[in-house]
Amino acid sequence: MTQMEQLLNAQDVQRKIEDMADQIAKQIGSPVKMALVGIRTHGVTIAERIRDILKRKKGWDVPLGILDITFYRDDLARLSEQPLAQPTRLDFDLTGKIVVLVDDVLYTGRTIRCALDQIMDYGRPQAIRLAVLVDRGLRELPIQADITGLSVNTTPAQKIQVRMMEIDSEDGVWVSAP
Amino acid sequence: MLTEKEARSAAKKIVRRKHLLGLEEMSKEEILLILQTAASFKEIFTRTVKKVPTLRGKTVVNLFFENSTRTRTSFELAAKRLSADVINFAMATSSVSKGETLLDTARTIEAMGADYIVMRHGSSGAPWYLSQRVKASVLNAGDGTHEHPTQGLLDAYTIQEKKGRFEGLKVVIVGDIVHSRVARSNIWALTKLGAQVAIVGPRTLIPPSFHKLGVQIHYDLKEAIRDADVINLLRIQLERQQSNLFPSIREYRLLYQINEQRLSLAKPDVLIMHPGPINRGVEITQGVADGPHSVINEQVTNGVAVRMAVLFLLAGARDPEREAVE
Numbered sequence: 423m424t425q426m427e428q429l430l431n432a433q434d435v436q437r438k439i440e441d442m443a444d445q446i447a448k449q450i451g452s453p454v455k456m457a458l459v460g461i462r463t464h465g466v467t468i469a470e471r472i473r474d475i476l477k478r479k480k481g482w483d484v485p486l487g488i489l490d491i492t493f494y495r496d497d498l499a500r501l502s503e504q505p506l507a508q509p510t511r512l513d514f515d516l517t518g519k520i521v522v523l524v525d526d527v528l529y530t531g532r533t534i535r536c537a538l539d540q541i542m543d544y545g546r547p548q549a550i551r552l553a554v555l556v557d558r559g560l561r562e563l564p565i566q567a568d569i570t571g572l573s574v575n576t577t578p579a580q581k582i583q584v585r586m587m588e589i590d591s592e593d594g595v596w597v598s599a600p
Numbered sequence: 601m602l603t604e605k606e607a608r609s610a611a612k613k614i615v616r617r618k619h620l621l622g623l624e625e626m627s628k629e630e631i632l633l634i635l636q637t638a639a640s641f642k643e644i645f646t647r648t649v650k651k652v653p654t655l656r657g658k659t660v661v662n663l664f665f666e667n668s669t670r671t672r673t674s675f676e677l678a679a680k681r682l683s684a685d686v687i688n689f690a691m692a693t694s695s696v697s698k699g700e701t702l703l704d705t706a707r708t709i710e711a712m713g714a715d716y717i718v719m720r721h722g723s724s725g726a727p728w729y730l731s732q733r734v735k736a737s738v739l740n741a742g743d744g745t746h747e748h749p750t751q752g753l754l755d756a757y758t759i760q761e762k763k764g765r766f767e768g769l770k771v772v773i774v775g776d777i778v779h780s781r782v783a784r785s786n787i788w789a790l791t792k793l794g795a796q797v798a799i800v801g802p803r804t805l806i807p808p809s810f811h812k813l814g815v816q817i818h819y820d821l822k823e824a825i826r827d828a829d830v831i832n833l834l835r836i837q838l839e840r841q842q843s844n845l846f847p848s849i850r851e852y853r854l855l856y857q858i859n860e861q862r863l864s865l866a867k868p869d870v871l872i873m874h875p876g877p878i879n880r881g882v883e884i885t886q887g888v889a890d891g892p893h894s895v896i897n898e899q900v901t902n903g904v905a906v907r908m909a910v911l912f913l914l915a916g917a918r919d920p921e922r923e924a925v926e
Contacts, residue, residue, distance in 0.1 A: 490640065492640070493640070493641075493644075493652035493653075493654045493682075493912070494652060494653060494654070495654075498654070498912075498915045506602065506604065506607040506611075506633070506636055506637070507636075507637050507640040507912075508640060509639055509640045509642075509643040510640070510643055511643070539653065540652075543647065543649040543651070543652070544647060544648075544649070545648070
């Protein structure tokens with residue numbers, strides 16, 4: 423087993439997500455045109471928590487969508503290493519909305535590129551903003567996060583692991599040794 | 601429903617497969633993976649842009665040596681929704697009529713860059729024959745009386761969507777079983793998935809050896825469909841009547857037609873299925889075909905989703921060197 427160093431414990435994770443929700447509220451300003459879209463699987467959990475925080479702290483009711491990017495990937499050979507393709511659920515019209523895309527880790531940027539293509543096939547949002555829990559650097563495409571929980575410098579040899587209570591029975595972020 | 605671990609193991613098996621020739625050789629997990637993947641594809645039909653870029657740049661060739669509008673169109677739609685390019689090879693106008701062999705035809709198509717060959721042929725085993733000799737992925741769209749795997753899969757999908765399960769379900773297949781590749785594929789899929797399968801039809805159309813497949817054999821319709829959860833009706837091929845396999849269409853209708861009255865013998869929420877095209881008034885009445893139990897139209901929709909799932913899952917076998925998405 424690779425040695426993993428914990429970057430965020432359960433309290434830190436919750437605090438970072440609250441932080442992200444605050445940043446979103448400040449940047450977007452109002453819930454009127456806003457929509458949260460989480461990228462499966464952990465991005466969805468984070469998006470759900472952000473939605474709940476916005477409801478609790480600001481009384482905002484923001485629609486939540488679930489994006490599965492499997493069919494937009496360009497690496498079908500890794501099918502056997504991927505979890506099952508799950509349905510995408512976007513029950514509202516994206517056209518004219520300010521979409522806040524939520525994912526757990528931003529790395530090369532290719533997943534986000536897939537997500538952008540996919541969102542455009544559903545409609546024409548007014549804007550798309552990106553919110554991530556962890557930005558680990560090493561971008562291969564010109565993609566940036568607008569809202570970030572934690573920034574950390576990593577090397578390609580390292581792995582980042584994000585665990586969330588709803589899926590993995592605990593909250594935390596770990597990084598493997600360089 | 602598959603667990604993530606089962607899904608990964610099934611995905612590994614399918615990705616090694618490269619061809620879809622029949623359901624007999626597939627495992628239960630692989631079949632369930634196809635069905636779950638089909639559900640994700642079905643969601644795409646509700647969008648305005650009913651396309652995903654998954655098979656962009658790939659070429660799918662429909663090589664149909666037997667007439668079929670429904671299956672061919674369904675595969676075409678599935679491939680197009682995956683952004684693949686589709687070529688339809690129409691047997692009648694092709695060089696086959698000039699005497700070109702199957703293998704030469706296929707090799708020519710492959711030389712033009714086909715990634716997938718979807719094949720329907722009158723000889724059982726023809727797709728297998730081809731799969732041993734071409735580099736493209738071969739999908740069996742019906743070969744002789746052997747199998748019609750995507751029909752078996754879409755029938756299973758329809759049942760799972762409506763009933764939520766296979767274990768303990770009583771599924772009855774009615775009609776010309778001996779000549780039916782649809783029946784065989786259904787039997788393989790459903791027995792692997794844990795359903796109870798019964799077949800019923802005139803004695804001349806029911807192969808007695810089928811009890812070895814684990815199905816119940818009946819010759820009396822009313823007895824067969826008692827408490828059925830699903831009734832799958834095969835089209836009675838009117839050409840068979842010429843070979844005197846049953847006395848007359850009228851007699852077939854009297855003994856084996858599904859009408860509203862007979863329907864009451866089955867469970868109150870019974871599903872009525874049919875691979876199409878329907879002979880209205882022969883194996884099924886108009887009332888039942890258009891009635892609340894019928895899921896015949898949904899089978900058609902599900903067919904496109906299932907075919908997309910198969911093309912997608914077999915694609916993983918084709919590019920082992922591609923870069924990973926992070």
